[in-house]
Amino acid sequence: MQRPLGAQISHALKARGVEVIFGIPGVHNIEMYRGIEEAGIRHVLARHEQGAGFMADGYARASGRPGLCYLITGPGFLNATTALGQAYSDSVPVLALASCLDETAHRRGQLHQMLDQVGAGRAVCDWSEEARTPSAAYGLIDRALTEFATRRARPKAIHLPITALGALAEPAPAPRAAPGLPEVGxxxxxxxxxxxxxxxxxxxxxxxxxxxxxxxxxxxxxxxxxxxxxxxxxxxxxxxxxxxxxxxxxxxxxxxxxxxxxxxxxxxxxxxxxxxxxxxxxxxxxxxxxxxxxxxxxxxxxxxxxxxxxxxxxxxxxxxxxxxxxxxxxxTEVAATKVRWRAEIAAERPGLASVIAALQAVMPEDAMIFSDMTQFAYAALELWDLPQGAAWHHPSGFGTLGYALPAAIGGSVARPGLPTVAIAGDYGLQYTLPELGTAVELGLSLPILVWDNSELGEIRDAMVGAQIAPNAVVARNPDFIALAKAYGARAAQPGTSVELKDAVAEAFHAPVPTLIRMARGLS
Incomplete structure (x- = not known):
């Protein structure tokens, strides 16, 4: 039967295997929320659209299925473009559905108006298109899902005019089976x-x-x-x-x-x-x-x-x-080469190798790790040997700060009951720290490991290496322990490797996330 297009889209997505949507409702996209519960789709409320995009990215990496985010016109969509750019560079199937204004060429001064929302999406997505009719909306959704399944996965953006979202529409056609990836002959x-x-x-x-x-x-x-x-x-x-x-x-x-x-x-x-x-x-x-x-x-x-x-x-x-x-x-030569390279890394980043070894010893074999752009992760990407089949997701290409926490939330939602970890630096964590509220709200047993060296350590080292006097690399940090507790999370500040192992082990069984501050001098 006929329903508003926003509701029909929810039913179409459910019929095509979508189980979770990350997003934030707003006055322009509320019609997209009309049918979510009726269709049986779970919605995860982010604290910022960038967080919603990163959650969709983490969900996609962890589940192997597309991650979806619902965004609002103008600033909401722009807030998510950093996450979409990250998904593009790392080949992650993220589909962004955003409301958009019905007309912008003649009418000016509208809420959330921008010059070219669709064009902004094209700067960071595989494609970005406006769907002005129900058939276009359904067709673009099917196009996106088919391309995710049959070619290199990269994010897509579909923009839906506000009036069209609220107008009555026929249901989407039945989904069709998509072929798989092309095989080598x-x-x-x-x-x-x-x-x-x-x-x-x-x-x-x-x-x-x-x-x-x-x-x-x-x-x-x-x-x-x-x-x-x-x-x-x-x-x-x-x-x-x-x-x-x-x-x-x-x-x-x-x-x-x-x-x-x-x-x-x-x-x-x-x-x-x-x-x-x-x-x-x-x-x-x-x-x-x-x-x-x-x-x-x-x-x-x-x-x-x-x-x-x-x-x-x-x-x-x-x-x-x-x-x-x-x-x-x-x-024998391979082993000797690896020993020499490991010694190089330990010398380049003093104090990190022993902490990495301690964490590796306590990490479950089926843990999935999401890391941020931080010195700890840079060293761990080379030093930390993963068990076969394990996965570590890092924002490699676009190199976005603030990735780890929301992406780990998305990964946790995709793998309920399985261990998931976030690793961030003290500076990068603050880009998306409010998403800790989402993790608490969801009751995730999520260890959030924060390497706190109270500075932009990688940038400081780069300045020193370039014979530039270090400048603007030290910022006043909040009390991370108090901040975590204010959100309703647990917190720990281990002083030794043994205490660190205990804190991580406990965090996997806690009813809420645990922020674990790892400071320089951890022995």
């Missing part, structure tokens, strides 16, 4: 297999896009005798104790030398950009085969398709062709 798979088996020192680099093949990666490495790296997004795909695995240390200056010892590099589901390498490029001159669903990344010798599906196919094809090969690299 037999010829492409054969080319990769033959290249690997012909190489004397093959090297695999696994990115986040290879996660669908995680289960077979250990067997594949054993069968081929290859060495491996992961990008930061691919951590957890290779067991840490794999003898020929170099870890997520492509950013080490010496890694370029190691990569050039290979006569074949197979890069699966990774961009290998500046934020993976912290240099202009991989610096490899030999033969490289790249496997990715995004044709833009397939420069040189590339194979388009789902890297995870290819890995699963290779694990079947290789035993049919040959017996397991002897290791093509020296495991």
């Amino acid at each position: 037999f010829a492409g798979m054969t080319r990769v297999v033959e290249a690997v088996l012909a190489a004397e020192r093959p090297l695999f680099i696994f990115g986040g896009g290879a996660r669908g093949g995680a289960a077979v990666i250990p067997d594949l490495l054993r069968m081929t005798g290859a060495a491996s790296f992961t990008t930061f997004a691919g951590r957890g795909l290779v067991p840490a104790d794999t003898p020929l695995h170099f870890g997520a240390m492509l950013a080490r200056p010496d890694a370029q030398r190691v990569v050039n010892e290979a006569d074949l590099v197979v890069a699966l589901g990774c961009e290998l950009t500046e934020v993976d390498l912290w240099r202009a490029d991989l610096g490899y001159d030999g033969r490289m085969i790249r496997v990715d669903i995004d044709p833009e990344l397939l420069t040189g010798e590339g194979v388009q398709g789902d890297a995870g599906a290819l890995l699963r196919a290779m694990a079947v094809a290789i035993p049919a062709r040959t017996e397991d090969r002897a290791p093509c690299w020296d495991a």
Whole structure:
């Protein structure tokens, strides 16, 4: 039967598998809220639209399904564009539905008016379009969900005029099954297999896009005798104790030398950009085969398709062709290289290695971690070996501060009953600190680890390294313990590694989130 379009959209989303929406209601988008409860969709109330966008991002990363956020016209949508930009750079399926004004060319001075809301979305999203009719709204929703399932996932924005949202509309058509990601064909798979088996020192680099093949990666490495790296997004795909695995240390200056010892590099589901390498490029001159669903990344010798599906196919094809090969690299040399690199990191960031080790020892194997742009995370991304299948989500590309807490909330909502952790710095936490109220409201057993060095430590170090007198890198922090308690959360300030472990273990079973302040001098 006919209902206002806002209500019909809720029913359409539910029919297409949407279970949770993050957002903030406002006078312009209340029609979007008319049908949420009737449709059986859960709504999570954020404290700021940027937080709602980050929650949708965290939900998508944790669940593997699209994350949705409801936004209001003008400033509400703009507040979320930072989160949408982060989702774009990290290939996260986030769909933003925002109200918009009916007409802006002639009428001026309207509430929340801006020059080009749709155009603002195009600056940070895969696409941003206005739906002026019910059929356009339903069609754009289906287009977004289909593209999430069949190509590189990037955020989309749909803008809905206020009058259209309140007008009666027919129901959306029944959802159609979407095809999956494109798979590498037999010829492409054969080319990769033959290249690997012909190489004397093959090297695999696994990115986040290879996660669908995680289960077979250990067997594949054993069968081929290859060495491996992961990008930061691919951590957890290779067991840490794999003898020929170099870890997520492509950013080490010496890694370029190691990569050039290979006569074949197979890069699966990774961009290998500046934020993976912290240099202009991989610096490899030999033969490289790249496997990715995004044709833009397939420069040189590339194979388009789902890297995870290819890995699963290779694990079947290789035993049919040959017996397991002897290791093509020296495991003793790999281990020694990793020890040397770890010592470098510990020296670069004094005091962090021991705290990271303490946290790693107490972390459940199925924990999902969301980190912010902070020195603690920068060190941990290289030093913290994840169990296979575990996941650590970091705002790598766009590099947004304030990501960890709201994204962890979204991740917790997606994985009820499973351990989720937020790691933030003292400065970045304050970007989205009010979302602590949402976490308390939801009753999340969420440890929020805050590295408090009372300054912008990374920027200070960069200034010193550039021979610039450190300036504007120290800010007065609030009393984080008192602030957490004011929100109704628990708080702890451990002074030793043992106390830190105890605080984290307790936080996983607490009825509300726990803010754990880790200060310099933690022993």
